[in-house]
Amino acid sequence: MSAIEFDHVWYRYSSHQDYALKDVTVTIGKGEIVGVVGPNGAGKTTFAKHINGLLKPDKGLVKVLGRDTKDESVARLSRDVGIIFQNPHHQLFSETVSEEVLFGLKNFDVENPGLVAERVLEDFGLLQYREKPPLSLSGGEKKRLCIASAIAWDPKILVLDEPTVGQDLNNKRQLLDLIVSWSQRGKTAILVSHDMEFLWALNPRILVFSKGRILADGKVDVVFTDEEILHEASLRLPQLAELAAKLGWKNPPRTPSEAAKRILEVKGWPM
Amino acid sequence: MDPRCRLLIALMLFAFSLAFLDLPKVVLVLALVILAGTLSKILRRLAKLQILTGILVAFILVINITIGYSVIYSLTLSLRFLSIVSSTSVFFLTTSPDELEQVLKWLRAPRDVVFAFTTAVRFVPVLMLDLSQIIAAQRSRGLEFEKGNPITRLRKLSPILVPMIVTALLRSNDLAEAIEVRGYGVSKRPTSIYELKFSKYDWSCIVIVVLATAALTFLLIY
Numbered sequence: 001m002s003a004i005e006f007d008h009v010w011y012r013y014s015s016h017q018d019y020a021l022k023d024v025t026v027t028i029g030k031g032e033i034v035g036v037v038g039p040n041g042a043g044k045t046t047f048a049k050h051i052n053g054l055l056k057p058d059k060g061l062v063k064v065l066g067r068d069t070k071d072e073s074v075a076r077l078s079r080d081v082g083i084i085f086q087n088p089h090h091q092l093f094s095e096t097v098s099e100e101v102l103f104g105l106k107n108f109d110v111e112n113p114g115l116v117a118e119r120v121l122e123d124f125g126l127l128q129y130r131e132k133p134p135l136s137l138s139g140g141e142k143k144r145l146c147i148a149s150a151i152a153w154d155p156k157i158l159v160l161d162e163p164t165v166g167q168d169l170n171n172k173r174q175l176l177d178l179i180v181s182w183s184q185r186g187k188t189a190i191l192v193s194h195d196m197e198f199l200w201a202l203n204p205r206i207l208v209f210s211k212g213r214i215l216a217d218g219k220v221d222v223v224f225t226d227e228e229i230l231h232e233a234s235l236r237l238p239q240l241a242e243l244a245a246k247l248g249w250k251n252p253p254r255t256p257s258e259a260a261k262r263i264l265e266v267k268g269w270p271m
Numbered sequence: 272m273d274p275r276c277r278l279l280i281a282l283m284l285f286a287f288s289l290a291f292l293d294l295p296k297v298v299l300v301l302a303l304v305i306l307a308g309t310l311s312k313i314l315r316r317l318a319k320l321q322i323l324t325g326i327l328v329a330f331i332l333v334i335n336i337t338i339g340y341s342v343i344y345s346l347t348l349s350l351r352f353l354s355i356v357s358s359t360s361v362f363f364l365t366t367s368p369d370e371l372e373q374v375l376k377w378l379r380a381p382r383d384v385v386f387a388f389t390t391a392v393r394f395v396p397v398l399m400l401d402l403s404q405i406i407a408a409q410r411s412r413g414l415e416f417e418k419g420n421p422i423t424r425l426r427k428l429s430p431i432l433v434p435m436i437v438t439a440l441l442r443s444n445d446l447a448e449a450i451e452v453r454g455y456g457v458s459k460r461p462t463s464i465y466e467l468k469f470s471k472y473d474w475s476c477i478v479i480v481v482l483a484t485a486a487l488t489f490l491l492i493y
């Protein structure tokens with residue numbers, strides 16, 4: 001059984017003429033990491049909101065862990081699908097950091113919520129702030145808290161909408177590690193992002209959205225080196241891919257050190 | 272049409288909605304309000320609003336009748352309420368924040384008041400968007416409004432209200448800084464790219480309004 005299945009999904013907002021999702025068909029397996037990219041208004045967030053049933057398809061079918069989202073409440077689906085939206089201020093409301101994490105745990109009747117919350121806060125390096133108000137944290141910490149409060153109830157699928165916006169290099173690195181270890185536990189992660197460098201480093205499967213349709217679906221090194229697709233989706237080549245293209249390399253390097261090694265080999269310079 | 276002209280029409284309809292007390296006249300004003308709505312092509316939005324108000328009105332109607340007022344009297348009262356609300360909406364639904372600003376300036380309102388007022392109007396759609404995103408975010412964390420008794424339901428409002436207030440404050444803070452760095456408050460009488468001008472069409476409108484006012488006043492007195 002796959003984690004997420006979209007079968008010819010169409011969706012239109014009542015205030016809009018045009019469909020925000022047009023005939024979207026895709027299957028995402030358990031344990032996969034998927035990056036969803038595309039220009040503003042392409043339908044990425046609309047796609048994400050279908051995964052926990054916040055939106056239900058006008059036509060077609062969405063199945064999450066084998067269950068038709070039309071038959072389930074948002075709360076029941078969210079038990080298995082943790083979605084974190086872009087703006088932390090849209091969800092932080094508690095008096096303390098630990099209460100913020102407890103909110104989801106209580107809603108989903110998780111056992112030993114106090115202990116679970118403490119462990120998650122420790123994992124996320126937020127334990128020292130547990131009695132502080134969430135709004136007193138820095139931007140990166142707020143984002144981490146939002147992610148922590150979803151991971152706390154241990155969903156099977158994590159959906160992050162624009163997680164790298166406004167995050168510094170360190171935060172991004174932590175996020176990268178977090179997603180990698182998440183998927184190593186056999187869990188599914190969906191990242192909505194147009195941070196090409198971030199996705200390049202993460203090396204996930206990529207879905208390219210454009211005007212409500214899936215334009216391309218494939219591995220990063222295939223999709224992100226296809227200039228035609230990137231142009232269509234107004235995206236820019238990641239720097240390492242661009243470098244590889246300029247040097248005429250077939251398979252682009254994943255990290256700067258890999259690139260450096262190859263360049264030095266060609267030149268025959270000593271390492 | 273000049274926004275001042277629209278304001279005048281709305282004021283007239285509003286005044287007579289208040290003034291008339293018997294059923295046929297109230298129905299007449301309500302018909303005029305709907306006519307104005309039709310002419311300004313906002314009928315659909317006006318109808319939406321009237322349905323919302325209608326629910327409240329129906330509620331008042333039921334209460335009035337149950338506590339023993341006559342049906343006619345209660346009906347008149349309800350329709351009056353409906354026409355009072357709709358007559359003001361005729362103005363606000365047809366007038367953009369820019370035009371509102373012009374009208375307020377023309378009325379010699381202080382600049383800060385004008386700015387505060389139009390900004391509040393402009394903020395409504397932005398805040399509505401925030402609200403829907405906040406509700407989506409909290410429902411994704413397992414918040415369910417449908418469950419529980421009235422008291423627990425009331426407590427469920429804080430995950431919505433707190434972020435709402437916080438984002439509104441942050442937005443207004445951002446706005447305050449943004450306008451200040453662009454010179455807000457430097458000039459007492461800032462220039463404007465729009466100027467209000469009465470056209471022939473507007474003058475004929477005024478004449479109609481004056482005639483209508485006379486006619487309705489006649490109705491009111493006799």
Ligand SMILES: Nc1ncnc2c1ncn2[C@@H]1O[C@H](COP(=O)(O)OP(=O)(O)O)[C@@H](O)[C@H]1O
Nearest residue numbers: 013015016020039040041042043044045046047
């Ligand atoms: N709440 C909404 N109401 C009406 N239209 C919306 C709403 N949210 C998004 N849209 C429209 O749907 C389309 C897709 O939006 P969205 O999924 O948010 O795109 P993305 O996340 O890729 O930027 C856009 O044209 C947008 O204007």
Ligand SMILES: [Mg+2]
Nearest residue numbers: 044045046161
């Ligand atoms: Mg989006």
